[in-house]
Amino acid sequence: MFFASDNWAGAHPSINERLSKESTRFAAAYGNSDLDKAVEARFNEIFERNVSVYFVSTGTAANSLSLASIARVGGVAFSHTEAHVIEDECGAPDFFSGMRMVPVEGEDGKMDPEKLSARIAGFPQDSLHHGRAAAVTLTQATETGTIYTLDEIDAITAIAKANGLPVHMDGARFANALVSLDVSPAEMTWRRGIDILSFGGTKNGCWCAEAIVFFNPELARDFAFIRKRAAQLFSKTRFISAQFDAYLQDGLWLNMASHANSMADRLRAGIGSLNSTRLAWDTTSNEVFAVLNKASAEAAEARGAKFYGWPVPTNMPEPVRDDETLIRLVTSFATTEEDIDQFLSICSAS
């Protein structure tokens, strides 16, 4: 019953096997091996266009260096108030990009287009003292388990483009969003106006596999140097490539995300049907936010369930009572039906 985060899961056996196979041979370092080239080419296929791909070690690195690649002096980047770049990365995006992250409010973990417009208007291009708008970054799936529809992405990118701003997508849970929307990678990204993508594999069954995908190669002009100076160029890069090679093979990545999402569906259905539990809000990814009787939560923890409490938003439709608690549950490729049924059973009995 490990629902604390999808990064508590291990790695998929196919990924292990691919790594073990790779480990027996010699090959060129620093991303220059045949495997590195082959995996880069694979990204072209996945995204149906020529892209520039760079591997880095963490999601924080992917987001921070993406923003660094489009940074402007005195620039600010707009993201949702709860975005990882603002809330969870210890200022790394500001450190690497030299830009301030400006929060934009919005329901359901998504930037409100009107509020984004208004925020951008506060940072005109000649705004020497206050700072100038330089980038927009959105998270797909969001931090609160929701997913931008294609139309909602369009609305954000349209505003960005109208203001001449590049758009970055934080795809730490890209695959979960993709299979939930049932669209292609191209449809959810560059066809919507996304310029740069943090393509996350770690949370979805890899060990350490994060890629930055540039749909506009011009933006990647200096990126090899940005990455190297940021100490993010692995000597044995091919072990990241090997993970992606297995990950992208025969739809493994989509299958793992589908599994995680369907386990979350099972959780959602169960939590919605019990008396002692309810869904805090609707989600469609592998994250579930639930209000539990404190007794249920304590019973589950006593039996070994792992999950984190979550701060109660001010705008909850139904308030969280004193004898209740708000928690986040995250499923992964490794979550089993048994895990979920056991968890629900404990809650049901409390």
Place this chain on the structure above:
Amino acid sequence: MFFASDNWAGAHPSINERLSKESTRFAAAYGNSDLDKAVEARFNEIFERNVSVYFVSTGTAANSLSLASIARVGGVAFSHTEAHVIEDECGAPDFFSGMRMVPVEGEDGKMDPEKLSARIAGFPQDSLHHGRAAAVTLTQATETGTIYTLDEIDAITAIAKANGLPVHMDGARFANALVSLDVSPAEMTWRRGIDILSFGGTKNGCWCAEAIVFFNPELARDFAFIRKRAAQLFSKTRFISAQFDAYLQDGLWLNMASHANSMADRLRAGIGSLNSTRLAWDTTSNEVFAVLNKASAEAAEARGAKFYGWPVPTNMPEPVRDDETLIRLVTSFATTEEDIDQFLSICSAS
């Protein structure tokens, strides 16, 4: 015949096995798992004292963040002219530490103590315009395949301490130096006055395993934040831990380094005995610098041997003739006697 670098090798089977085993379970993220704690404790044993250990993704990160942890505004760090921090890291040490790297000359890839003293004297602590001395960093084994003796390390750290400067050791090839000197990790580091160590595993049979070891925990005071802001905190940190767990188990790390060194010995002996080849200078680690007849070098390359040319130093005892070329050959845990004998045989025949 892959002698281009030890980072062209794959990973040792024991490390693969340990990773595969780790991949099947759930565990806490961001370095908070039982395994992470166990491996940290293992470092205490290895070094015979309580140390603070932090994993990062690359050797460049290990060096740069080590220096960042002891940085002073307006400070400079002293290293050998050919050190990785100056020559090969794209300015990452300067970027993360905010300090300039000041080169110190010396024979055999080692800082000359007198020249180090003289350099430090040029940057007194009140030197507002020129900058002030803040750190010393030495590489063990060096970039040119040599190894500081314990006395030589003592000479460097004595000067540093006399000037109140902390000392960092870049141990990208730490194990190779250790087994060559046949001393304990403690003897080669903190007992000699080393304060911080970049402990490298990647070049010696891991996939991606670099640790920063603080012998003086006070210097690590802010380090968790320095690493996180540098985007170097892995969510699935335990896969680095797992590599180190196998690496440090039953002396695997020392055995791999011994193997690499002895393969280099075999190369050294062979190269020294042929007519068409000679050793450029003496080395005792897993790096060999050789002068080959160009015909030999070309023949070897034509047969698939991989190695890099090396710039000819100005102070070679015996000059490199026009029909000769200077190359670097690096062995690893994966190098075989057959590789070496084949290489020597090709050279011998050319």
Place this chain on the structure above:
Amino acid sequence: MFFASDNWAGAHPSINERLSKESTRFAAAYGNSDLDKAVEARFNEIFERNVSVYFVSTGTAANSLSLASIARVGGVAFSHTEAHVIEDECGAPDFFSGMRMVPVEGEDGKMDPEKLSARIAGFPQDSLHHGRAAAVTLTQATETGTIYTLDEIDAITAIAKANGLPVHMDGARFANALVSLDVSPAEMTWRRGIDILSFGGTKNGCWCAEAIVFFNPELARDFAFIRKRAAQLFSKTRFISAQFDAYLQDGLWLNMASHANSMADRLRAGIGSLNSTRLAWDTTSNEVFAVLNKASAEAAEARGAKFYGWPVPTNMPEPVRDDETLIRLVTSFATTEEDIDQFLSICSAS
């Protein structure tokens, strides 16, 4: 009728004279002259304790380098939402300090102590992902023309101290606040718990005279290097010293601020008494925020009056009508009664 800002004024004749006198002699550069030492000693007297004083070129530099001197990696600094460090300095505080500025709301341009407490609580000292509280900065007088009372400063510094945070005061209009409260410099600063002060002279009759005053010399430990590396060490520092020498002589600084404040009083009285104008909110410094009939505003501008519009806050007690406009009027040492009476007369007639 120059009410756009107090930095539109020139310089006081006494300051000119002192500079002219200084210009005829030779003296040591980089802050080492007798005059530099004498003026530093004068700050000790003014603040009734030994302080460390450093001159810089701009208010932005004073604030940014103050924050840099107390910065922590992964740290955040708290200020009012409308503070200069957030709104008007192009990210310089973030750039020099490496910290994010976190806004704290509050009425009348002042941080609300409870909201400050709540904000700080969101950044505990072990908050590796979200960031840790590192500093508080308050502006005296505030950006909206109000002034923290001594009790209000106490309330802020008490919270900061309880959380172990140093406190900076942005005193771009320090003298205006001081004479309005009618207290001593010591009473408004270190006796209230302020650790570092941006002591502004430029807006109050100097040409370019900004000082950073450290009440806790320990915090200034590295500051000479911080300033030099920030390119803020003037070679002819004594010309800043000369300005401060005249500024602090015979209470000139307080007299200029008193004059500016009393001119603002005259404006406040007049604006409050006319039909076509009203005070937007109460202020007690040299800044006046007024709601004018648009006709009055246009008439005044047509006659040469200079002032800036101001964004209408959401919480105005009395809303700004469509035929009205909200403006800011700033007085200075150079403002005359005639300027004010002419302005009021134009408004009165429109």
Place this chain on the structure above:
Amino acid sequence: MFFASDNWAGAHPSINERLSKESTRFAAAYGNSDLDKAVEARFNEIFERNVSVYFVSTGTAANSLSLASIARVGGVAFSHTEAHVIEDECGAPDFFSGMRMVPVEGEDGKMDPEKLSARIAGFPQDSLHHGRAAAVTLTQATETGTIYTLDEIDAITAIAKANGLPVHMDGARFANALVSLDVSPAEMTWRRGIDILSFGGTKNGCWCAEAIVFFNPELARDFAFIRKRAAQLFSKTRFISAQFDAYLQDGLWLNMASHANSMADRLRAGIGSLNSTRLAWDTTSNEVFAVLNKASAEAAEARGAKFYGWPVPTNMPEPVRDDETLIRLVTSFATTEEDIDQFLSICSAS
């Protein structure tokens, strides 16, 4: 007898008068006044083309922000080993530009073109690990009192251009070089291939007047933001403009530089003719390097003469004996014949 540095001098009376006149009026802040615009236009005339001009507070700021404007990630900038950017600015150029300063040797304080070529060749544009060439900066007049001839500048810029590198000139003593060469500002800068100039006024009779002149406006694209974020935008910018207004009026700047140079000529002639003194090397600017009998030096100091000792270069044509000392003497607009004759007379008598 103030020969310590030209920044020990005060300010010229005409500059005082212009400042005093400016102090009596109101005008727009942050460089938007009529005077600011007029002085900017004046730079166009001086340089015989449209230039972009930005004022900053110090020579260090001028150099550092110039380099920041042309910085590339992983880039390095080449300068003479003794250049101010390497020796005297506490790492500010590295801090603001993010680039390492790479020293280039050369006689007489000037980069040797062949050595510059060789150095640049070591940093090719795809040199990911070692870093890539990004800029060249030369100092005119040099730190050792010499002056690049037009041909020598051509040689440097030709190499830079052949490598696609922009060229910056540190003109802290620009006027002294100009009158010594007897050429126009255009001839010594953009007609020679200089892209950006640090145009110094402080050492030549101003109080604080440093400008960055962009001959290629494209390079200044982001500069307003670079300067503001660096805390270098003065609110009362017009007081810098006022200094330049007087400085550039009726050739005052050239007259002051001519005077300083001719005072240096007088020193050179005298020192060359005495038994107890000799010129250490030839100079043609307002800096003189002299070898004095220690007795003479001590006598001069005892009588109030101010000067600094200078480190003895390794390649002095005639060695400095134990009873001698090498000193630097700098003249300025304020140096008098009496100062010099008194100094020479003391030396002559010792």
